[in-house]
Amino acid sequence: GAVVSQHPSRVICKSGTSVKIECRSLDFQATTMFWYRQFPKQSLMLMATSNEGSKATYEQGVEKDKFLINHASLTLSTLTVTSAHPEDSSFYICSANPSWAEQYFGPGTRLTVT
Amino acid sequence: GEDVEQSLFLSVREGDSSVINCTYTDSSSTYLYWYKQEPGAGLQLLTYIFSNMDMKQDQRLTVLLNKKDKHLSLRIADTQTGDSAIYFCAESLPGYSSASKIIFGSGTRLSIRP
Numbered sequence: 001g002a003v004v005s006q007h008p009s010r011v012i013c014k015s016g017t018s019v020k021i022e023c024r025s026l027d028f029q030a031t032t033m034f035w036y037r038q039f040p041k042q043s044l045m046l047m048a049t050s051n052e053g054s055k056a057t058y059e060q061g062v063e064k065d066k067f068l069i070n071h072a073s074l075t076l077s078t079l080t081v082t083s084a085h086p087e088d089s090s091f092y093i094c095s096a097n098p099s100w101a102e103q104y105f106g107p108g109t110r111l112t113v114t
Numbered sequence: 115g116e117d118v119e120q121s122l123f124l125s126v127r128e129g130d131s132s133v134i135n136c137t138y139t140d141s142s143s144t145y146l147y148w149y150k151q152e153p154g155a156g157l158q159l160l161t162y163i164f165s166n167m168d169m170k171q172d173q174r175l176t177v178l179l180n181k182k183d184k185h186l187s188l189r190i191a192d193t194q195t196g197d198s199a200i201y202f203c204a205e206s207l208p209g210y211s212s213a214s215k216i217i218f219g220s221g222t223r224l225s226i227r228p
Contacts, residue, residue, distance in 0.1 A: 006156075034215065043202065044157070044218045093156055095216070101145050101164070103206070103216055107156040 002028050002098040006106035013084055013113055020080045021109045023094030029074035030096035038091040050077040084113040118219035120203050125225045132190040134222045136203030139184060143205040144214060146179060148188045151200045151221070160188070195226050
């Protein structure tokens, strides 16, 4: 299957700082990527749809000023968690479609805010 | 609205078949998916079915779709210890771009007993 990578895989930061997470499609181009959040023992919740060349679309209840998304190229989307707080600690996963049907997920980034 | 439901736990004996069930509410779903997540890892796309199909088989995996009842199941034949994981049912909804937004169920934790 297609490969989606994320970097970093794990990050620990202090409260009040910002953290950037990268999502890359390695062997295909993706005009659209998705960002999800997963709390322990819970399902994935879609946060936003990242669109190359235009603004991201955020799901209801997700603060766009807190979770900044930039889809810089056809293979890269970034999620920046600004002014992180302990409640932002979570597992963040991105995904992208090499074709209409198939959506592949990155390995996830575990964010811990202390 | 968009809702995908699954039972939370399933325990089967090694060598038996596992059947994981899922119901969804949105009749406009285009594709339905099964993803596997092992502890601390991202999501692995196991299989998917187009909404106008009834069944899809891929080696040990059989997906059955009852569109009238909005019911999806995943059967794993000859379940092995390596099949222990959380299995997420998901539906894709028509989008405005080349990719669709995916809504996940809560996940079913499959455990295998000797």
